[in-house]
Amino acid sequence: MIQDLKTKEPNTLISVSSPWPDLYEGNPNIHSSIKIGDMHVDYEKYFNNIICHEPYMSTYLKKNIHIVDAWRQQYGLENGSDGSGYGDTCIDLAIQEPDKVYVVEIFQHMRGNPFIIIQLKGGTNPMSPTNPQHHDQMIIERNYEQDYNLISALHEEFKDIWLLIVRTKNDRYSANVDMLPRVARLEDEKLSALFAMTQECLSFVTIDSCIHHFAAQRGNIKRGVVMWGRATQPDMIGHDWNANLLSDHPSKVEIRPERVVEELKEILKKEKPVLNEDNKGQADNIRRNTGVKRRLIQ
Structure with a gap:
């Protein structure tokens, strides 16, 4: 999803808050990554618009949508990059x-x-x-x-x-x-x-x-x-x-x-x-x- 989000908003810096921030190091489309819930972080430094979507508490509970598509809808990426109407489930990580x-x-x-x-x-x-x-x-x-x-x-x-x-x-x-x-x-x-x-x-x-x-x-x-x-x-x-x-x-x-x-x-x-x-x-x-x-x- 990150690649399509960057394509949609090329001038926007993307920061990821995750339990495993080291996984996102080396991805050229990600400006920074921090550990989720770390209250010592200066969130103003890392984030302008904070978009949070927890699919486990949304329509995803109905078990009729893939988690990737639930996230894509939240970020306004309803159409897959290939025009199919859905996103693929591949990942884009770098080996440290x-x-x-x-x-x-x-x-x-x-x-x-x-x-x-x-x-x-x-x-x-x-x-x-x-x-x-x-x-x-x-x-x-x-x-x-x-x-x-x-x-x-x-x-x-x-x-x-x-x-x-x-x-x-x-x-x-x-x-x-x-x-x-x-x-x-x-x-x-x-x-x-x-x-x-x-x-x-x-x-x-x-x-x-x-x-x-x-x-x-x-x-x-x-x-x-x-x-x-x-x-x-x-x-x-x-x-x-x-x-x-x-x-x-x-x-x-x-x-x-x-x-x-x-x-x-x-x-x-x-x-x-x-x-x-x-x-x-x-x-x-x-x-x-x-x-x-x-x-x-x-």
């Missing part, structure tokens, strides 16, 4: 220099082998080691309980590929996962480092959390498998070039590991699409080049 060095170190640990990123937990509170399941966190926690069954099945199926698990120290994985030889872990790393690693992965298997968004980088889109509970849906916050698996359970992420493995096998069979670098019709280009249709797999 320290994170490039970090990526090389992780590659060395995995002996230069191709890898798949795994993220099966999310929403736990990294600041609460004594009570990560505090009631304020339970509403946003996402947890795939069959972690060992799935990871061991992936490990057995893809013998030439490493599995890189992204987690916080409070994400509770089965202890048996640590016994698998081709498994590496990134724990409590800053999001900019996770973004940098995602740009180098072969694919990913994840719940609805940060990784499938980082994999949507314009010009370097990675297709993977995303598992969804019933709180959020792919039509609301997903990317339709992925294999989006809907839960068999009405209120949690519960999907058979065999289904995930089969979907990932299909993704890895396909040749990586050639993606355009411009801002026009990116999602359509992906569908044309890969034959991918919107996949809501019940």
Whole structure:
């Protein structure tokens, strides 16, 4: 959305207030980024018109509009840059220099082998080691309980590929996962480092959390498998070039590991699409080049 907003108002400086301001460093269309809620910031210095839109408390609750389109409507960007009437869901972030060095170190640990990123937990509170399941966190926690069954099945199926698990120290994985030889872990790393690693992965298997968004980088889109509970849906916050698996359970992420493995096998069979670098019709280009249709797999 940032590129289209800058095109609409080229002389306006764009500042972003976000929980993760470092993610926006290096974007030429963003003048500055600050941590949201930081009351020590001189907001007059950073912002002239402050436009705030919280889609989680608006029409977005009806689950019939994508979050990107909800934001575009708020900023007067109803029409997509390709004239389609909607915006694409690609992201435009830059890899920071320290994170490039970090990526090389992780590659060395995995002996230069191709890898798949795994993220099966999310929403736990990294600041609460004594009570990560505090009631304020339970509403946003996402947890795939069959972690060992799935990871061991992936490990057995893809013998030439490493599995890189992204987690916080409070994400509770089965202890048996640590016994698998081709498994590496990134724990409590800053999001900019996770973004940098995602740009180098072969694919990913994840719940609805940060990784499938980082994999949507314009010009370097990675297709993977995303598992969804019933709180959020792919039509609301997903990317339709992925294999989006809907839960068999009405209120949690519960999907058979065999289904995930089969979907990932299909993704890895396909040749990586050639993606355009411009801002026009990116999602359509992906569908044309890969034959991918919107996949809501019940």
